[in-house]
Amino acid sequence: MATAEDKMREFLRRQIDPREFDAPAFQKDPFPLYKRLRDDHPVYHDRFHNRWVVSRYWDVDSVFQSSEAYTRGIYEEDGPYEFGSKHVFGPNILEYGVGDRHRWLRNIIAGQFVGQKLNDFLPVIDMIARELIARLGTGSDGKGGFELVTEFSTQFPIRVISNMLGLPREDEDRFVDWYQALIAGLGFGGEHLARGIAARNEMWEYLEPLIEKRRKEPGEDLLSRIIAAELDGKRMSMEEIKGFVALLLAAGGDTTDKAIANMWYHMLYTRPDQFAAVQKDPELWSNVFTEMMRYDPVVHMQQRRATQEIAMHDEVIPKGAIVLIYLGAGNRDERVFKDPDTFDIFRDDLHMGRENRSGRYKDGKPGHLGFGMGQHFCMGYAMARQEAVIACTHLSNALVNPRPKVEDHPGISSPSIDSGGFRSPQELWIEFDRKAEGW
């Protein structure tokens, strides 16, 4: 029979030290802690950081879906805070959080990234991928090698968005620089934040005359569409337009560039056997994207604030509490996915096609949580998928026998999962025999 001491020992064995969230080991490999959270503390009260953590698939789903019980907004919409003054992007929908204003701004832009309007921009995506591939150097013997992150993936989405917006091509490199400063300013304070805001201001100064010009002479580009977009007879203000451009460059660029690097990492290092199948049938890159978004997505965590008391499992989350949604943990929930720690592009228990906001699919299979769901579902989901799949398909078609340059790779990591640090490999060196005919 278990003695009181045994019970105490068992209780202590299951405890989580909240400082584990800050440890480098967690930033490198968060999955063991995720499993302990799911198994022993499905609702974990982190008293050290003063927050609550949910980690199981269906709990993550329920927090995302319950927009009455949780809010994304950090501030009250009608409060005394001036939106955007402390944010690297300026006033933007990430900060508005909720309400009619948020819905209005979101709908103006979300419609540009789906359906026919997205299709209009596919030639741009195709063109940028081809340009970047053409730049990859080869030796006199035709052989080549390159570092994917700096030479391809971080170059790609930012140039696509810059072109979609209709910004001058000769200034593309400046946007790449501003973009990198904005991103660094997101997750960290201090010097990074100061540089991020400086880059934002520089970029805004650059953009203002361009916006004025488009107002007078609109074109077919995305910037003109944003300026002209109306809902209920209202248009966006200059500040809102500039905030939106900053948001698009950063949010649309960073996540997609890291997605591309993650997809290649998993093909080269995690599942070289499945990479062989993908090279034979490049349409499988779509599955690679989906499984990457489940197995180890770029974004692992989203944050909400409880607007009422919430009873979940045997805990009660108090009104006003900060709730961390570890979608990266929900994606590995063994209650939902078989062998959740295996990367498998052929899994039959995951919805493999395009994502949607409800997270409910007609094939009856659960989807990955990598784009979130519900009210604040990623509005660039369709475009991110298109960009990542087109870039990876072109690259694998263009390279003959692409392979890792080094056998050992330190793997995917994040500077800080907790504070907006996105997960990706720092470097990914690839070698190939030659470029295929026509590339």
Place this chain on the structure above:
Amino acid sequence: MARTLKLDLDCCVNAGECYYNHPRLFAMEDDGAPRLLLTSIETDDDLREAEEAIEVCPSGAISLE
């Protein structure tokens, strides 16, 4: 004159745009399908919301007759 809001569930892909954006007109079923909360569109506000829902629906499953 009142108009009728209609949903074609065969063509619907459960994207959820209607019920997330217009919870007064649409609700989400457990399987992700939308359900109409209002079929008879009478006021200007209803009409504006219905037209917006048609605009944001990616599958063209919503119509006004």
